[in-house]
Amino acid sequence: MKSLVSAVLGLGLGLVASAAQAHAVLERKQASPGSSYRGVVQIMHGCSGKPTTRVSVTIPEGLIGAKPMPKPGWTVATTRGAYARTYTTHHGTASEGVTAITWSGGSLPDDAVDEFTFLAQVADTFEPGATVYVPVQQDCTEGGYSWSEIPKAGQDAHDLKAAAPAFRIVPAAAQTTAAAATATATPVKAGDLSIETPWLRATPNGAKVAGGYVRITNTGSTPDTLTGAAVPFAKTGDIHSMAMEGGVMKMAPVSEGLTIKPGETVELKPGGYHLMFEGLTGAPKAGETVSGTLTFQRAGTVPVTFSVAPIGASTPGGQHQHQH
Numbered sequence: 001m002k003s004l005v006s007a008v009l010g011l012g013l014g015l016v017a018s019a020a021q022a023h024a025v026l027e028r029k030q031a032s033p034g035s036s037y038r039g040v041v042q043i044m045h046g047c048s049g050k051p052t053t054r055v056s057v058t059i060p061e062g063l064i065g066a067k068p069m070p071k072p073g074w075t076v077a078t079t080r081g082a083y084a085r086t087y088t089t090h091h092g093t094a095s096e097g098v099t100a101i102t103w104s105g106g107s108l109p110d111d112a113v114d115e116f117t118f119l120a121q122v123a124d125t126f127e128p129g130a131t132v133y134v135p136v137q138q139d140c141t142e143g144g145y146s147w148s149e150i151p152k153a154g155q156d157a158h159d160l161k162a163a164a165p166a167f168r169i170v171p172a173a174a175q176t177t178a179a180a181a182t183a184t185a186t187p188v189k190a191g192d193l194s195i196e197t198p199w200l201r202a203t204p205n206g207a208k209v210a211g212g213y214v215r216i217t218n219t220g221s222t223p224d225t226l227t228g229a230a231v232p233f234a235k236t237g238d239i240h241s242m243a244m245e246g247g248v249m250k251m252a253p254v255s256e257g258l259t260i261k262p263g264e265t266v267e268l269k270p271g272g273y274h275l276m277f278e279g280l281t282g283a284p285k286a287g288e289t290v291s292g293t294l295t296f297q298r299a300g301t302v303p304v305t306f307s308v309a310p311i312g313a314s315t316p317g318g319q320h321q322h323q324h
């Protein structure tokens with residue numbers, strides 16, 4: 001009975017230990033084809049209590065022009081080799097470069113974490129959806145781990161004992177749109193007003209006007225009036241209404257401004273009230289963010305960050321609808 005209990009306990013501890021022990025992971029989980037990638041290898045544990053003294057990273061095919069970041073207390077060494085093909089880079093072409101980076105001579109205690117960083121360009125030959133594996137060899141004063149297993153088709157990386165750190169290739173637009181969405185997701189408070197999701201439609205080069213949209217809630221007990229808006233690439237920013245007139249959608253300036261009553265939420269959106277920027281000196285591009293202002297009678301001039309959705313988008317997320 002006693003031996004059975006200890007056997008079960010032993011098995012349990014063994015499982016816990018293998019799941020929680022020395023992990024090497026990449027801090028940044030995604031990159032776009034053609035972008036630069038900051039590979040931050042995090043070493044989360046040592047080897048069964050022993051400190052880590054050497055970290056060697058294999059640079060996979062398609063990460064071009066890799067350069068290590070020096071690390072105080074550690075000696076860095078690189079191995080160069082030929083790439084499988086010639087790549088187009090920011091600086092021309094490259095057919096060879098750094099294929100491995102090793103930091104050694106330092107000592108990272110088992111109960112501490114540290115980061116080993118390299119920069120590289122992601123080849124534009126990667127397809128979005130692909131996973132890039134970056135094998136890491138971790139050596140300690142005693143023992144070591146080879147974080148180099150790559151899941152086979154249909155296999156979950158979590159089922160592997162020593163999965164190689166990895167990141168995913170995502171489309172360039174998706175990444176910037178996500179960043180833009182994060183930048184404008186938090187409501188801006190201006191006195192009693194809460195200003196949410198300011199966004200613009202991207203315009204083709206040479207366009208004369210650009211539409212802007214935003215949702216404004218008045219949480220106070222006094223009405224306020226939106227009287228105008230400004231962005232750096234337009235001479236003027238006015239408020240327009242849109243209405244059916246004789247079967248045709250027509251827009252018209254709202255010269256008295258748009259009043260937001262206490263407790264009311266007013267949404268400027270395609271097909272309805274909107275900000276109309278005219279006298280364009282530039283064209284906002286999808287995925288960018290644009291710093292601008294909204295002007296209110298009471299709240300004054302309020303800085304906001306507009307995200308830019310694709311040409312003709314009907315929502316800040318970019319769904320397509322008829323042209324304005």
Ligand SMILES: [Cu+2]
Pocket residue numbers: 240251252274275276
């Ligand atoms: Cu308009």
